[in-house]
Amino acid sequence: MLELKHDLRLAKTRDEKARMNFVSGLRAHVLNDLASGMRSVYDAKVEPQFRREQKRVPKDGPEVHKAIKGNDYFKFYSTLRVTAQDMVWQSVIPPLERNRPELKQKAAKLAGKSKARGTLRLQPNFEVPRYVSAIDVHLMAGNYDGEYEKDDLAAGSLYDNGLAVFSFGLMGQNLDDIGQSIAGFIRLKYPNLQPKKILDLGCTIGHNTGSWKDHFPEAEVHGIDVAAPCLRYAHARAEAQDRTVHFHQMNAEKLDFPDASFDVVFSSMFLHEVPKKSIAKIMNEAYRVLKPGGLMLHMELPPNSQLSAYDAFYLDWDSAYNNEPFYKPFRDLRPEDLCQKAGFDPKKYVQFVIPSVGWYGEKVWREAATRPPEVDSDKTGRLTDGILWYCFGAWK
Amino acid sequence: MSRQPMRRTIRGGRPYFFDDPAIDKVLNMVVVLASEVWTLRERLMAMEAIQVTRGGLKAGEIDRFEFKPEDEANLSAQRKEYIDSLFRVLAEQVDEARRSKPAPSAAPAKAQRSKALKSKANKATARKKK
Ligand SMILES: C[S@@+](CC[C@H](N)C(=O)[O-])C[C@H]1O[C@@H](n2cnc3c(N)ncnc32)[C@H](O)[C@@H]1O
Numbered sequence: 147m148l149e150l151k152h153d154l155r156l157a158k159t160r161d162e163k164a165r166m167n168f169v170s171g172l173r174a175h176v177l178n179d180l181a182s183g184m185r186s187v188y189d190a191k192v193e194p195q196f197r198r199e200q201k202r203v204p205k206d207g208p209e210v211h212k213a214i215k216g217n218d219y220f221k222f223y224s225t226l227r228v229t230a231q232d233m234v235w236q237s238v239i240p241p242l243e244r245n246r247p248e249l250k251q252k253a254a255k256l257a258g259k260s261k262a263r264g265t266l267r268l269q270p271n272f273e274v275p276r277y278v279s280a281i282d283v284h285l286m287a288g289n290y291d292g293e294y295e296k297d298d299l300a301a302g303s304l305y306d307n308g309l310a311v312f313s314f315g316l317m318g319q320n321l322d323d324i325g326q327s328i329a330g331f332i333r334l335k336y337p338n339l340q341p342k343k344i345l346d347l348g349c350t351i352g353h354n355t356g357s358w359k360d361h362f363p364e365a366e367v368h369g370i371d372v373a374a375p376c377l378r379y380a381h382a383r384a385e386a387q388d389r390t391v392h393f394h395q396m397n398a399e400k401l402d403f404p405d406a407s408f409d410v411v412f413s414s415m416f417l418h419e420v421p422k423k424s425i426a427k428i429m430n431e432a433y434r435v436l437k438p439g440g441l442m443l444h445m446e447l448p449p450n451s452q453l454s455a456y457d458a459f460y461l462d463w464d465s466a467y468n469n470e471p472f473y474k475p476f477r478d479l480r481p482e483d484l485c486q487k488a489g490f491d492p493k494k495y496v497q498f499v500i501p502s503v504g505w506y507g508e509k510v511w512r513e514a515a516t517r518p519p520e521v522d523s524d525k526t527g528r529l530t531d532g533i534l535w536y537c538f539g540a541w542k
Numbered sequence: 543m544s545r546q547p548m549r550r551t552i553r554g555g556r557p558y559f560f561d562d563p564a565i566d567k568v569l570n571m572v573v574v575l576a577s578e579v580w581t582l583r584e585r586l587m588a589m590e591a592i593q594v595t596r597g598g599l600k601a602g603e604i605d606r607f608e609f610k611p612e613d614e615a616n617l618s619a620q621r622k623e624y625i626d627s628l629f630r631v632l633a634e635q636v637d638e639a640r641r642s643k644p645a646p647s648a649a650p651a652k653a654q655r656s657k658a659l660k661s662k663a664n665k666a667t668a669r670k671k672k
Contacts, residue, residue, distance in 0.1 A: 161581050226573065298543075
């Protein structure tokens with residue numbers, strides 16, 4: 147089991163650790179072994195039958211989904227994936243519940259420590275959008291914003307510890323492989339980009355926000371989110387790791403920052419959790435707060451337009467079955483259109499596929515900064531062995 | 543806000559894949575069970591490793607062992623927690639049902655329950671009589 151590397155880690159019993167180990171192992175089995183098994187079943191049985199009946203191959207994800215839905219292997223894969231997902235959170239809640247008072251004390255101490263350099267700004271009567279407050283995204287009971295007491299940060303801890311179990315090592319020892327791989331890649335690739343201010347949208351517990359501070363120590367780094375308990379936790383977590391980051395409770399659809407105030411506007415795994423209408427507003431806001439010459443960059447799941455029918459189906463699974471209602475609609479959009487509609491020049495559109503620095507090691511990752519690999523639909527954006535991170539964006 | 547326990551059930555419901563959702567639910571229980579079996583094995587392995595370093599156990603010692611009453615009580619509390627977690631998947635339906643209907647006040651609920659029990663009992667006797 148991956149142990150969190152900071153002072154907010156929960157004290158766990160031997161049995162609780164063993165349960166987490168089991169769930170991580172189960173997830174790895176489902177996402178590597180069963181997933182590749184399902185691909186084989188599809189190639190051997192489902193697709194040939196479709197071809198016999200329709201005299202053609204399935205044209206997109208929904209057609210593959212329809213064809214495979216009745217297959218027993220798909221059913222076992224799916225129900226086990228749901229079970230594993232559910233068990234991720236259930237493996238964390240009991241030790242978290244026990245540790246809540248202590249966690250709160252620790253966090254208060256960290257946030258109040260004399261050498262605290264980062265800041266936290268919450269808004270007393272903040273309105274959390276319905277698409278966050280009304281559902282439990284990826285089956286996480288209580289979602290990002292659920293609060294169970296005054297000044298609560300349990301949801302942040304649930305996410306941090308849950309992610310450690312969920313990612314079975316693929317998101318790095320500090321759960322920041324995305325941030326480390328991408329921030330570092332940008333620094334290598336654009337040595338002339340010397341950002342003074344960097345913004346991370348939908349930062350949750352700031353696990354990937356801090357990487358920007360690591361790679362651009364001169365820059366002022368800000369993270370915003372709508373979920374107060376996650377932001378409280380993010381602040382304490384950043385202080386525990388001696389990173390200076392400024393967290394704000396803000397809606398990315400309506401940022402409280404002046405025009406042209408940031409050199410980099412970043413997000414990771416954020417847009418796919420937001421409805422289409424809001425995505426458009428968020429892109430407009432990113433454009434507005436960006437300085438001319440600045441870079442907007444979103445790390446995301448690869449769009450359906452760049453994937454085969456089977457791979458589109460594979461990634462869309464979450465949308466249908468993991469309480470991710472906005473995931474497929476987002477992936478059906480073309481990222482280049484999103485940027486253009488927000489005012490970016492189509493000639494200044496960029497897109498990268500960045501090797502995970504944790505999985506591939508420094509050497510391959512450094513080489514990629516000179517010539518990034520293409521979308522590889524077997525690995526891009528998938529939590530599987532050999533993972534690659536997809537991002538898109540534009541220069542202003 | 544006073545301190546409340548964290549919620550453990552999922553809003554928005556869970557998907558089912560088999561024609562009979564009971565299969566999905568049973569499978570969930572089986573996997574939770576498997577997880578507990580694994581947990582025990584890890585614990586036993588830890589114990590064995592400790593014993594090996596300390597030169598602890600004698601042969602047959604575990605089979606002859608009896609728990610003290612206070613340990614027995616502790617074990618029974620843990621067993622209850624274990625069983626609750628095993629069947630947590632069913633608690634979701636109950637949560638859902640409770641959310642959709644305002645909870646009746648305590649006294650009539652009790653009355654209703656005992657009425658329901660009685661009518662069940664009556665039916666059972668009726669069936670027996672037949
Ligand atoms: C999947 S998490 C992002 C995780 C994180 N950025 C990472 O790199 O793993 C999505 C986050 O977006 C936040 N969020 C959703 N809608 C938002 C909005 N309109 N403005 C700001 N944050 C929002 C949620 O509260 C949640 O913390």
